[in-house]
Amino acid sequence: MKLHRLQQLETYIKKQGSVSLEQLCQHFDVSKNTIRRDIQTLEARRVVKKVYGGVVANSEDAPIPLSQRQLTMKSEKAAIAAKAAEFVRDGDIIALDAGSTTVHIVEYLKTKHRVTLITNSIPAITAAAGNDQLHVIVTGGDLLHTTNSLVGQDAIAMLKRLNAHTAFIAATSVSLEKGITNSSLIETDIKKAMMEISSRRMLLVDHSKFDTVSLVKFAELREFDALITDAPPPSEYRLYCEKYGVQEVVADASQPQVSSLPIKK
The missing domain is CATH 1.10.10 (Arc Repressor Mutant, subunit A)
Structure with a gap:
């Protein structure tokens, strides 16, 4: 509570x-x-x-440690991740950033086969270690303790050598006026790189992120193919998504269900 x-x-x-x-x-x-x-x-x-x-x-908008972020909206984040995992096909290559929501996707890949996971998230790497159906590619780079993730130019250089079918990206805040923002400047370069190497981009945010703004912008909502959240977004976001062809996917936090919605190509 x-x-x-x-x-x-x-x-x-x-x-x-x-x-x-x-x-x-x-x-x-x-x-x-x-x-x-x-x-x-x-x-x-x-x-x-x-x-x-x-x-x-706080105008400095200092990043909240991952250990603290993982304690908030737990059921909502799990539901969003479960819904996102439904769009992963056998044989897919996926890029997963170090968000406290995206990391849960690994838990829902147990029924998938021959999936390649590209990630800079230490918790995601740990979670994937027990799944022999996952081929895990680690970006390398410098350890950022607040988010338990790998960042820096070495990580970005590694990402630029690769290609992925889908990128699953988390964000601290979502605003139609200010765009998709994050509280960590150094992490946004990783997010951008993952988006650039991927054919599809999916934004994963819980309902509390809407109409908020964080330190640094890394994308516009229209740059994503799909928005996955746990509750219907405000009406202006729905109109925006319709205008720019961004698919809305709403997960049920009480009981995650398999999505039958096609993802935009």
Whole structure:
């Protein structure tokens, strides 16, 4: 319950920019003591800054460690990953970035055969180690501890030598005005490289990411072939997707189901 509230609180503050403690108490229907404790937690993560009488979003937008991100929206992220895995065919080559949602895809590839997995995610590599049907290609590079991923020019150079059928990409924030953004500058180069080498690009984000903005833009929503999320996005996003031919795929967090929807070629 607290983790869910913290995620909602973070999203709300980022959207508002600045907000008073009174407003937060009223919006979330909790006491000032509860809000103060939550703010203290978010401040420790460098997500927000306390000011007199309230709080502001941290303009530095420091990345939240992967270990913390994996604790939020767990069922939603698992459902999104399960839905994404339904679009992986036997013999496919897929690129998987180091997001806390995309890493779950590996768990749902057990019924697939002869799949090649290209990734810079240490947790994904570990999860794939027990599946002998997966051919795993590791990007190499420097270890980024906050995301437990491999980054840098060596990783990008390795990616540019390869080709993939589908890239599964996560993001910190999604905005029609500001585009698809991420909180880590160094990670965005990896995401861009994975998109460039792939014939299809799928964006995986839970519903809390919409109408939020993070540090650095790495793509526009229209650059993706599909958007996979856990709840119907706001109407303006649906209209945007229709206009640019981005397929919407909504996963059921209570019971992930097999998708019968064709993916755009």
